[in-house]
Amino acid sequence: MQRLDELITAEQLQALHRQVPALAQLRREYISLCDAHVQALMAGRDGAAEQQARDAFSAAMPEKERAILAQAGIELSSLSVYRCLLCKDSGFVVKQGRKVPCQCAEEKQKERLFRQAQALPSFAAFDKTLFEDADQLASALLLRDRLMAYCRAFGQNERPHFCLTGQTGVGKSFLLGCTVRALMEQGIRTRLLTAYEMMELFRAQHIGEGETLPALIEVPFLAIDDLGTEPMYRNITVEYLFTLIDERVRAGRPMAIATNLMSDQIRDRYGERVLSRLRDTKQFANFGMRGKDLRPSGKKQTK
Ligand SMILES: [Zn+2]
Numbered sequence: 192m193q194r195l196d197e198l199i200t201a202e203q204l205q206a207l208h209r210q211v212p213a214l215a216q217l218r219r220e221y222i223s224l225c226d227a228h229v230q231a232l233m234a235g236r237d238g239a240a241e242q243q244a245r246d247a248f249s250a251a252m253p254e255k256e257r258a259i260l261a262q263a264g265i266e267l268s269s270l271s272v273y274r275c276l277l278c279k280d281s282g283f284v285v286k287q288g289r290k291v292p293c294q295c296a297e298e299k300q301k302e303r304l305f306r307q308a309q310a311l312p313s314f315a316a317f318d319k320t321l322f323e324d325a326d327q328l329a330s331a332l333l334l335r336d337r338l339m340a341y342c343r344a345f346g347q348n349e350r351p352h353f354c355l356t357g358q359t360g361v362g363k364s365f366l367l368g369c370t371v372r373a374l375m376e377q378g379i380r381t382r383l384l385t386a387y388e389m390m391e392l393f394r395a396q397h398i399g400e401g402e403t404l405p406a407l408i409e410v411p412f413l414a415i416d417d418l419g420t421e422p423m424y425r426n427i428t429v430e431y432l433f434t435l436i437d438e439r440v441r442a443g444r445p446m447a448i449a450t451n452l453m454s455d456q457i458r459d460r461y462g463e464r465v466l467s468r469l470r471d472t473k474q475f476a477n478f479g480m481r482g483k484d485l486r487p488s489g490k491k492q493t494k
Pocket of ligand 1: 277278283295
């Protein structure tokens with residue numbers, strides 16, 4: 192069992208002491224025993240007796256505190272008790288003078304990523320029966336293997352970024368989703384969004400409704416689906432897109448873009464600067480997907 196001062200913040204403890212004087216009294220007794228031990232040491236004695244008295248008091252304190260709380264009609268669970276005593280729920284601990292994430296925060300993030308990942312398609316669920324055409328299946332399988340290799344080597348890929356290019360319905364979104372899921376399951380923080388969603392974030396940034404661009408620049412892996420389907424806002428679409436790509440490339444922070452735009456269409460829509468970034472073969476691997484629309488009705492969600 193832990194003492195209250197190990198379970199709640201100093202501010203909470205003070206408030207509780209004002210509310211329940213018996214607790215404050217108990218704490219004063221404890222402090223005076225701590226003090227006696229220090230005084231003994233400072234007087235040059237070994238302080239063993241004082242230490243023993245303090246430790247015995249401390250060991251009995253949690254039960255006494257709980258009894259006092261019970262008498263005052265306060266439930267321990269109603270006090271906001273820390274879930275993590277290492278960091279007192281701040282998520283950070285100080286190690287060698289540096290603030291680093293606490294293990295509880297890292298575990299929580301891994302769990303969260305894993306949960307989110309389950310909603311995405313997976314490489315393991317690759318459905319070969321969708322492909323009627325043998326060539327199309329072969330090229331999709333080859334691409335799947337390349338993307339799996341990309342995920343395994345994440346952070347060390349020769350070309351950190353990639354584009355998935357191909358007609359609507361050949362499976363780009365599916366493979367992009369699989370890639371994001373595989374990275375999440377490796378514990379890598381990712382962001383997957385459609386170009387439309389991205390543009391709404393850019394617009395929010397532009398009109399001062401949020402700091403959305405820095406988050407997109409800083410996430411360790413960013414995947415943008417369906418580039419080319421977003422609205423073209425003047426002074427926003429091209430400018431923010433270029434800044435995003437340029438900043439990520441310069442920082443060496445991997446990104447993936449799925450689009451059915453060909454090079455000349457990218458140039459027409461976003462200009463030469465965006466095209467030259469995306470076609471920089473030292474930075475971007477370009478995976479082309481050939482083939483027919485796999486969606487039976489033309490309206491199914493897999494693109
Ligand atoms: Zn913690």
